[in-house]
Amino acid sequence: MQTQLAPEYQNTADGQAAEAILRKCVHCGFCTATCPTYQLLGDELDGPRGRIYLMKQVLEGQEPTRATQMHLDRCLTCRNCESTCPSGVDYGHLVDIGRKLVDAKVPRPTGEKALRWALKEGLPSPLFAPAMKLGQLVRPLLPPSLKNKVPAPQDAGQWPDREHPRQVLMLAGCVQPSMSPNINSATARVLDAAGIQPLLAPAAGCCGAVKFHLNDQDGGKAQMRANIDAWWPYVLDGVEALVMNASGCGVTVKEYGHILRDDPAYAAKAARISALTRDLSELLPECLPRLKPLVRLDASTPALVFHPPCTLQHGQKLKGGVESQMAELGFSVRVASNESHLCCGSAGTYSVLNPEISYQLRDRKLGHLAPTDNEVIISANIGCITHLQSGTTTEVRHWIEVLDAALAPADRS
Numbered sequence: 001m002q003t004q005l006a007p008e009y010q011n012t013a014d015g016q017a018a019e020a021i022l023r024k025c026v027h028c029g030f031c032t033a034t035c036p037t038y039q040l041l042g043d044e045l046d047g048p049r050g051r052i053y054l055m056k057q058v059l060e061g062q063e064p065t066r067a068t069q070m071h072l073d074r075c076l077t078c079r080n081c082e083s084t085c086p087s088g089v090d091y092g093h094l095v096d097i098g099r100k101l102v103d104a105k106v107p108r109p110t111g112e113k114a115l116r117w118a119l120k121e122g123l124p125s126p127l128f129a130p131a132m133k134l135g136q137l138v139r140p141l142l143p144p145s146l147k148n149k150v151p152a153p154q155d156a157g158q159w160p161d162r163e164h165p166r167q168v169l170m171l172a173g174c175v176q177p178s179m180s181p182n183i184n185s186a187t188a189r190v191l192d193a194a195g196i197q198p199l200l201a202p203a204a205g206c207c208g209a210v211k212f213h214l215n216d217q218d219g220g221k222a223q224m225r226a227n228i229d230a231w232w233p234y235v236l237d238g239v240e241a242l243v244m245n246a247s248g249c250g251v252t253v254k255e256y257g258h259i260l261r262d263d264p265a266y267a268a269k270a271a272r273i274s275a276l277t278r279d280l281s282e283l284l285p286e287c288l289p290r291l292k293p294l295v296r297l298d299a300s301t302p303a304l305v306f307h308p309p310c311t312l313q314h315g316q317k318l319k320g321g322v323e324s325q326m327a328e329l330g331f332s333v334r335v336a337s338n339e340s341h342l343c344c345g346s347a348g349t350y351s352v353l354n355p356e357i358s359y360q361l362r363d364r365k366l367g368h369l370a371p372t373d374n375e376v377i378i379s380a381n382i383g384c385i386t387h388l389q390s391g392t393t394t395e396v397r398h399w400i401e402v403l404d405a406a407l408a409p410a411d412r413s
Contacts, residue, residue, distance in 0.1 A: 005059055022055075024089045032048065032049055052094070176382045212259070232269060243283060256270040279316055301406065303332040307336070345357065
């Protein structure tokens, strides 16, 4: 797609990066067939091709409007279009640039600005944990719209204390320790059973995705630099990987190298961190020989239906791993027979900012997952898990929790 950058963007990093991405687009429209918002709304401007045209117009000097902003806001950044695109258009990075340029020119209403500020400052804040505890205490009294965002309290269980020659770093995350603490401890116990010692860097915090995707890109980058500083001593000590059990965090940390590529102080370190980062499922194949003898399945073990998060299958291009490896361990696991590639509507803060679209996608996803009475829904991202659970009485868990529960405690040593 030929683009004539406006003078204000010609010699900027954002303008040049966007132009390089736009040049790959051949207007084919394959992306519209797999775009969740286009599927629901049927509007060309609510699909990737239409949004690309809007961003191209802005880059060529046309003044954006509130309508431009709205169509970009409606994008889930699920990156399904990237999996479909035959030309390799890097849509996810393009829409980050487009939103930044549009928000610089189109002021938001006060209420919208306040909500976005509360999300980007509140979710990664140390105050989130006590706020979640309070919410859980009064959960029965909350209206449905808030109750959906507050999971029932969960027991985290024991964190292993054995030492192993093999060591990996884990990111605790910003909301996961408060909302579903058992995910992190279950991850630690499974790694321990596989002969791998999990480590946490106390100073590491939010991966930066929340702020970055709410267009506080400077704030997001500051969190990324802080994490790199927290992890770097462990990298120098030879930790073999940085393991992510939330695919939304994983796709972001894998892109630290890209996001900080122009930072002279952090570019090399960021690239090293990204290269070390692995989704938890990427470690599972090499752990199978140690884990397989420990798995204890019986008639009470539920069958599993897996929802692969967009950040796993489209963002990280990891597809088929969780279900095939869990099946190899003896679990009965399937994916939705229809639209398993489509987003569930969670998409970080999207379910708060665009609830009507988000809940339509949730219900559509649950309809395709169609869990039976003896099945449990599993996923690989805290946002998807919480969002899907808000629409069903079927239990929704992280796949690592199911695996952890099936390991025989007495045999782990």
